[in-house]
Amino acid sequence: MSEEKDQLDSIKESFESEFDRFSGLLKDGFKGMKLTAAEKLSKELSDFRVKHTGKKSPISGAMKLIGKVAPEKRADFGKSVQGIRSKIEGRIDEAESSLNRYIESSKTESERIDVTLPGRRHQKGHLHPMTILRQKIEDIFVSMGYAIEDDREIETDYYNFDALNIPKDHPARDSKDTFYTTDGLALRSQTSTVQIRAMERRGAPIRIIAPGRVYRRDTPDQTHTPMFHQIEGLCVDKDITMAHLKGTVSEWLRRMYGRETKTRFRPSYFPFTEPSAEFDFSCFKCSGTGEFEGDKCGTCRGSGWIELGGCGMVHPNVLEGCGIDHKVYSGFAFGFGLERMCALMYNLDDIRLMFENDVRFLRQFY
C-alpha cells in the first residue's frame, strides 16, 4: 500500500518540480514577456498538459491501477488519485487562462493606434463665396414668399433703360457707362431688367427676387469690377407702401445678421422708383457703435452704418409700361451688390479676387 502512496507522491512531486517554471512566471503575471515568448510558452503549456494529464501521463497510469488495489483500499486510493489529477489540471488551467489573458492583452497592446492620426478621405471641395451668399439670401426670401427669377444678361435698350424710366439723355445710357455688343445690344447694367420681364410675364400681384450678373464700364480696382452680381427684389400688390419696403428689407437683414440689426433709409434718386431711398444697416462688426476693440471700426469706417443698396416705390411709368395699373397696384423694389456684401461678410479687401479662381482664395469658404 505504501508503494502506491509513494507512487502518488512521486507523481505529485515530479509535477510540482516541472510546473515550477510556469508557476514562477504566473506569480509575476508574465511581466515583461514578449508576445512571441508568451505564445511559445502557451504551446509548451499545452504540451505540458498532455505530458501530465494525457493518456500516457503518470496520473493516467495511476488511474489504471485503481482497479488493481485491494477492494477495501480502493475507494481511498481512487479518491487520492482523483484529487491529484484535479489538482494538476486545476493548476494547469489556472496557468493557461492567465497566460491566455496575458496573450490577449499583449495582442491588444500591440494593436494600439494613435487616434489623432487623420481620417482617410478626399480633400473636400468648396463652393464659391458668392454662391454661398446667394443661396443664403434666396433661402430667406423664398421663406418670405418670393419667387426666384432669372433672365437675359444681354438686353435691348428698351429693357435696360426705357422700361426702367431712364431718360433718353441719362448718363447711364452713355457707352462710357454701359457695355454694348457690336450688334448694338446692351449688357444689362442692373438686374432691374428682370423686374420688367417678370411683370410682363406674370402681371400683378408679384413677388420676386432676381439674382444675376450685371455689367458696367468700371475699370477694375479693389472695389470695382466691370462685371458683378446684383440681387433685385420686387413686390407689387394692392396697398403696398413704403412701410412694407422698410419692413421687408429690415426683416431680411435681421435674418442675415441677427435680430438686433437696425436699418436706416435715406432719401435718394433712381429713375425707376419714386419715392427713392438708399438703405444702410447697423454694422455687424461693431454692432453699430462705430468702435471695435477700442479702435475705429474698419468695417463701417467708424460710422456704425453699412451702406448696402437702393430701393423705393416702383415708378408709375414702370408699372404702366408693364401693363400694370398704377392706380390699383403699388409696389416696392430694392437692389444691392452681392460682391460688396460678400466682401463685408468675409472681410475681403479686394473684390477682384472673386473672379481670379485662385484656390488659395476659393478654399477658404464653405
Next chain:
Amino acid sequence: MLISYKWLNELVSTGLDAEELSEKLTLIGLEIDGIHAKDDDTIFDIEVTSNRGDCLSHLGVARELSAALAKPINIPEIPSDSPSETSRVVIEDPKDCYRFTARIIEGVKVGPSPDWLVRKLDAVGERSINNIADITNYVMHELGQPMHAFDLDKLKEQRIVVRKARKGESIKTLDEEDRKLDVSVLAICDAESPVAVAGVMGGLDSGVTEETKNVLLEVACFDRDSIRSTSSRLNLSTEASYRFERGVDIEGVVRASNRAASLIAELTNGTLTEFSDVYPKRHKPVSISAPDLAAEFERLSGIALSIEKIDGSLEGLGIHKDSDGAYRIPSWRHDMSIPEDLVEEAARMHGYEKIGEELPRASSAGEYHSLEPRKRRLREVLASNGFDEAMSYSFVDAQKAGAFAKVKAMGAENEREVRIKDPIIEGADLMRPSLVSGLIDAVQTNFNHKALDLSLFEIGKAFATDDAGAPPLERELLGFVITGREAHANTALRGREMDFFDLKGAIETAGDSLGTPALVFRAAEIEHLQKGQSAEILLNGQPVGSAGKLSAEIANTYKFKQPVYIAELDLTAILETDETAATYSPLDVFPSITRDISLVVSDEVSLDQILRTVSGGGFKNLDSVSYVDTYSGKGMESGERSITIRIEYRSGARTLTDDEVDMAHEDVRNTLKSKLNAALR
C-alpha cells in the same frame, strides 16, 4: 461738393452742431461722403444725387435745411437792377443757350481779394486768384450759378455771339490747353472767334488780368445735354460744367448777376453800367395736379398726414399750391413732374425714419427657380467630391477663346459669337462662348502660385447669337478642369496622378446628382483636346458636351508642364431632360452563377463594344455583364490588351445547373471570338 458749416449757418441758423447737422443732411437725402475740420470751421463733403442740381450750392443746401427744420432762410441783400435786351449779345443757338446776361462793370481795379473772401473760398477748396475771379467763384458756391468774367476790351467789337463752333476753330482755355472745337461744341464768341467754351471754361486770352479796366460778366443758362456732351468730348469737367449738366435756376440768373456785379463793383471800385439779358423763351413753371395729395401720400408712405401738414412742408421747399389746387414747382427744381414726386418731397421732409415697418400680408408661397434645386444638389455633390467652385468673368479674349471648340448643343450651325464694343479690360472683347478658356486661365493662375493639384468646376452662362438678328442665346454650361494628383485631406502626401478617368468619374457623379439618364462617352475628335484622349458626351443620343486631355498645342501656349483634363457640358440641355425615376423590380429568388472571361482584343475594340456584344447577344439566362479590369503591357503584343468581364447567369424560375451555364457561356465565348476577333485566355 464741399459745404462749409459756418457759411451754411449764415444762410440758415440751424442751431445744430456739425455732427447733428451731418445726421440731418443724411436723413433728408444729402449724403455725407466725408467731414473734416478746417480752422474753426467744419467742412462737409456732400454727395448730391444727379437729379438735384439745385442743391449744388450753400443756398441750395440751406433751402433744404430751412424746409426740414422750419427755420427761415437769410438771403443776403441783393440789388434788383433790371436788365434789358441789347444788341451786345446775340444767341444764334437758342436750343442750347436758354438765357444769356452780360453786365458791364467799368473802371475796375483788379487786385487781391479781401481776407473774408479768401477764407470762404479756401473753405470750399478754391484757390484765390484775384478779386474778380474770386467773386464769380464765390457766388457760384453761394447761389449755385456758374459765371464768367471777360476783359471787355479784349472782346472784338466788345460783343458776344453764342453759337456752335465752326469747323477748324480752336481756343486756348484758362488751363492753358489748346483745344480744337468741333461743330457740336457751343462756344461763347466775340465778333470773330470763340472766347469761351460755353458752360465749361473761359478762354485764356479774353480773361481778366491785372491790366483789365472794364469787365463783361457773363451769367447764363445752357442746355444740360449740350454741356454734358461738350465736357465729355473735351474730356474737361469743371465746377461750372458739373452744375450746368445738372441744371441751374434759369429764373435766378439775373439775381446771381446782380449779386456778383455788386460785389465786384464794391471790391474793385468799378461802376455798374449796361445790363443785357437775352432770354428767347421764357421758363414755363411745371405744375403738378394732385387733387387728393393726402390720399396719395398715405397710399405710398403708409402714413396718414393732414393735407395742411403736407402742403406746409412743400411750401418750405418753395412748392406752392395754386388757387386751382395744382402744385407749382420752383424754377430751380428740375426733377419734379408727377404726384409721386410731391409724395417723396413731403415724405423726405416728414422723415423716412417716421415711416413704420410692416411685412406685406402673405400671398403666394415662395419658390426657387425651377432648375435651382438640381443645381444646388450638383454643386454640393461636386464640392463633397473635392471640386472647388470657380467663377470667371463673362468676357474672354476672342483670340484665346478661338482655340476652343464650343459645346455642340449651343445651337445652329450659323451661330456666331457675341462681341463687345470697346472692351475695358484688355483682351476681354467677347462674351464667352464657352467656359473652357476661363477655366484654363484659372489653371494658369494657380500654376503661377505653385498650386499644381486642381479640381475645379464652374456653372455659368455662355453666349452665342445667330444671324437671324434675334437676341443672343444664353445657355448655362457646366465646366470641369482637373490636373495634377489626387488631394487627400489632412496629409501633405500627394495622391495618385489624375487622368481622363478621374474626369469621367466626376462627370458621371455630376450626372448622378442631376438624376439624368446615363451620360454616354464616345471617342471623338475635339478641336482643343488631344486626339485619342477625347470624347463626346451624349445624353439620350444627343451630344451635350466634351471631355478629354487638353491638346499639347494649347498646353504649350500656356506653358503647362503637366497634363490638364477639361470637360464642358450643356447644363441647360441636361436640366431640360426629365429626371429618371426609380422603379422597383422584385428581388431575385434563385441564386446566380458568375463566370469571368478574359479576352485579348485589338486596341480598336472598345469595352463598350464588348459589353454591348454580350448584353445584346440574346444569350440564354444571361442576367448581367460587368467590367472587371484591363491589362496591357508585359506579355501582351503592342496594339492589343486583355479585358476581363464578369457575366452573371440567372433564371427567374429555378436554380441553374453548372451544365446549362457552361453551355450558354460557351456561346458567349464563341460569339466574342468571332465578332470581335478576340483571343480567349
